[in-house]
Amino acid sequence: MEYVYGALLLHAAGQEIDEEKLKKVLTEAGVQADEARLKALVSSLKEINIEEVLKNAAAAPVAAAPAAPQAEKKEEKKKEEKKEEEEKAASEEDAMAGLSSLFG
Known part of the structure; x- marks a missing residue:
């Protein structure tokens, strides 16, 4: 992932993305650069x-999708807790009714 970040940093700075510059960015960041990964990334980025890509990625509603299932889970959890409370209250009422029948 740091290789991609380095390439994006070079792009943002207006620099050409080549192996030498990318290796220098990674080295300065404290990452030991792998020559094979550098070559693979640089050669694949030449065609892109x-x-x-950045414009399309920013326009995609990626963050909105995961939020919906979490909201549903919270709703389900609240419903389950409410049902449990109702069942507990009903069982307590039954127990009290049984005790009152003992004493008349």
């Missing part, structure tokens, strides 16, 4: 318009 990074600016276009």
Whole structure:
């Protein structure tokens, strides 16, 4: 992941993304750069318009999708807790009714 971050940093700085510059960025960040990974990333990025990818990624509603299931889980949990409380209250009422029948 740090290789991609380094490439994005070079892109943001307006620099050409090549192996030498990317290796220097990674080294300065304290990452020991792997030559094979550098070559693979640089060669794959030559065919990609990074600016276009960033625009499309920013427009995608990725963050909204995971929030919906969490809200549903919270609703279900609240419903379950409410049912448990109602069942507990009903069983306590039954127990009290049984005790009152003992004493008349």
